[in-house]
Amino acid sequence: MKDTQPEARRQLADVVVERIERLIVDGVLKQGQTLPSERRLTEKLGVSRTALREGLKILRARGLIETSQGKGSFVAKLSAEPAQAPMMHLLGSQPRTLYDLLEVREMMEAESARLAALRGTPADYILITRRYEEMVAANSRDTDASTHARLDHAFHLAISEASHNPVLVHTLATLNDLMLSSVFASVNNLYHREAQKRVIDRQHARLYNAVTGKLPEQARRAASQHIKSVRENFAEIEQEEQRLVRSTLRLEGWT
Structure with missing residues (x-):
């Protein structure tokens, strides 16, 4: 009589792999995030500890998770850094690419805002509201430009995640460092200018209200x-x- 137990364990291991891969793709489990304990995972996935360990072994072989002695398993770094690093360096080192990046941001974030207004769940809107309130609260404190940049970026990231388009979310995440650089440039150069700062605040409020108000076209226009x-x-x-520069050169007799 054929032993069906190994086949059954493989099938359950495949269930583990599929479920955890889906959580990573959907952004529920993020890069560097520690997975729940084996006990919690077996309860959540409804599998045995043996099947769970087989599934985690497959995920490790695929480079999706890593395991550290005493710290458990966590989501691995997903981007292929060696291949991307030269291009990331070139883009980040050329100031003119800031405008190119902002063009890409306009297209992608406008669509993510539209989708967030269409597809967002109550839980998504709670997270967007938290990020928005943290960003607004920073205005009343003596907050440095770097912190402003990270709060600004977190607000836009929460909106993109509410689009429920994993490809869009992960494409934006791939550009994370450059995106954050552009946001930092924004707050560093604009937030200390009162007129521009008021405009930015109004724009963020308009975007927030359109997305959480489930107004897709208004959200798209507001982001754009x-x-x-x-x-x-x-x-x-x-x-x-x-x-x-030109006037200084003239003053110093260079022209």
Whole structure:
């Protein structure tokens, strides 16, 4: 009589793999995040500890999770850093690419805002509200530009995650470092200018209200106008700096 137990264990291990891969794709389990304990996972997935360990073994072989002695298993770094690093360096080292990045942000974030308004769940809107309130609360404190940038970025990231489009979310995540650099440039150059800061605050409020109010077209326009406005402000700042350089050179007798 054929022993069916190994086949059954493999099938259960495949269930473990499929469920955990889906959680990673959906952004429920994030890069670097520690997985729940074996006991919790067996309860949540409804499998035996043997099947769970087989599934985790497959995930480790695929490079999706790593296990550290005494710390448990956690989601591995998912991006292929060696292949991406040269391009990331080139893009990050050229100031002009900031405008290219903002064009990409406008397209992608406008669509993610529209989808977030269409597909967002009550739980998504709670998370978006938390990120928005943290960002607003920072305005009343003596907050440095780096913290402002991270709070701003977290707000936009929460909206993208509410789009429930894993490809869109992970594409934005791939650009995380460059995205954060552009947001940092935004707050560093614009937040200390009162007029521009008020505009940014109004734009964020408009975006927040449209997404959580489930108004997809308004959300799309609000996100697009926000990024477009930032890009226009950068262009004006750059022109101001160029005028300052030219006038200084004339003053010093270089022309």
